[in-house]
Amino acid sequence: MRIAVVGAGTIGLAWAALFAAYGNDVTVTDPRDDLDAAVDEALPMLAAGLPGNDAADLRSRIRTTHDLAEAVAGVQLVQENGPEKLEFKRQLFADIARHAPDDALLATSSSGIVATLIAEPLPDLVAARLLVAHPFNPPHIVPLVEIVPGERTAETTVEAAMALYAALGKTPVRLHKELPGFAANRLQSAVLQEAIHLVLSGVVDAGELDTLMKASLGGRYAVVGPFESFHLGGGPGGVRHMMEHLGPGLAEGWQRLGHPELDGDAVATVVGQTEAAYGSGPEAYRQRAALRDRKQLALNAALRQADHV
Ligand SMILES: NC(=O)c1ccc[n+]([C@@H]2O[C@H](COP(=O)([O-])OP(=O)(O)OC[C@H]3O[C@@H](n4cnc5c(N)ncnc54)[C@H](O)[C@@H]3O)[C@@H](O)[C@H]2O)c1
Structure with missing residues (x-):
């Protein structure tokens, strides 16, 4: 397949x-x-997380050009990864649609802008082929791709996207309604809100919060997800028992969650504690990102193996 990646x-x-x-x-x-x-520069680290582990082999299949028209000519898929701004993406997709084949699948990696808005100024035939295919960072390692069609996206486009990303080893999940932030980032946002609240309240510092998360919910949710976890937590009585037993307290607990203000002091605290725990700058980034990728790959492999025992 020929693929254009727009935005590097x-x-x-x-x-x-x-x-x-x-x-x-x-x-x-x-x-x-x-x-x-x-x-x-990016390929060696990326290759370490991909089948073959061979940066030179990957490079032999990647061409580069500053010319958008040349990049999208003759492709079956365009994956757009430009800046996260609505007007920018609208203009970019208008340009892409002018030069890409009439049957190319047009996907945006947008973290939160819905396809209906991006496609608004575009003709029906283009809107029908455009959808959100939102990866979780780093996209070459984390399995999820959220597939979020817009109001005018054709069903055949959704089906083609589901098949295409599955064939790339991804776990595509289709959303049945589009909403800003989609689903995974909304969950992440809820967690981050309470995490920042706990740090600003002095309950734990940023590094301690990460340890707490990795040693509990992080691993758990890679294994069972919130609903299955809740179901199993109820023992043989399952989620029915849990809802009777803990349901009222759960809803009460939501009232107590924090709503931190991200003012200057709050930002300074979060940045200071996070940099103190993990360092900063290009070298620290390379080291921490490589460690993250190694651990995520090990987790993916262990989970695949456990599924097939
Ligand atoms: N970073 C994340 O964790 C993450 C995760 C999932 C999705 N996304 C989404 O992916 C997209 C890209 O995010 P990113 O973090 O890679 O941003 P980034 O800032 O690292 O990269 C954006 C790139 O777009 C390029 N660009 C600017 N104008 C362009 C044009 N006219 N044509 C082509 N490219 C152009 C820039 O030069 C830059 O290299 C955004 O929509 C973002 O919301 C980001």
Whole structure:
């Protein structure tokens, strides 16, 4: 398959590596002056998380160009990863649609802008092929892709996207309604809200909160998810018992959750504690990101193995 990756930042570069690892011909386009250097620099770390582990092999299937029209000509899929701004994405997709084949699937990696809004100024035939395919960072390793069609997205486009991302080893989940932030980021946002509240209240510092999370909910939710966890927590009586037993207290607990203000002092506390725990700058980023990827890959492999015992 021929694929265009539009936007070569954190997300676009990881998609490009993943697409190439599955044998596709990838063209990456971005106006950035250092486009080739950015691809060359990112590939070794990305390759370490992909089948084959071979950066040179991936590079042989990735072309670069500053010319959007050239990048999208003749492709079956366009994966857009430009800045997260509605007007910007509208203009970008208008340009993409002018030059891409009439049957190409048009996907945006947007973290929160719905396809209906992006497609608003576009003709029906383009809107029918456009949807959100939102990865979780890092896209070449974390399995989820949220598939979120807009009001005018064709059902055939949704089905094609579900099949395409599954064939790339991803776990696509289709949302039945579009809403800002989709589903996974809304969950993440709820957790982050309470995490920041706990840190600002002095209950734990940022590093301690991360330890607490990784040693409890983090691993648990990779294994069972909130609803199955709740169901199993009720013993043989399951979720019915849990709802009778803990349901009223659960709803009361929601009233006590924090609503932190992100003012200057709050930001300084969060940034200071996080940088104190994990360092800052390019070298710290490379080290921590590589460790994160190794652990996530080990988790993916262990879960795959456990599923097949
Ligand atoms: N970073 C994340 O954790 C994450 C996760 C999932 C989805 N996303 C989404 O993915 C998209 C990209 O995010 P990112 O974090 O990679 O951003 P980023 O800032 O790292 O990269 C954006 C890239 O877009 C390029 N760009 C600017 N104008 C362009 C144009 N006209 N054509 C092509 N490229 C252009 C920039 O040069 C830059 O390289 C956003 O929509 C974001 O919401 C981000």
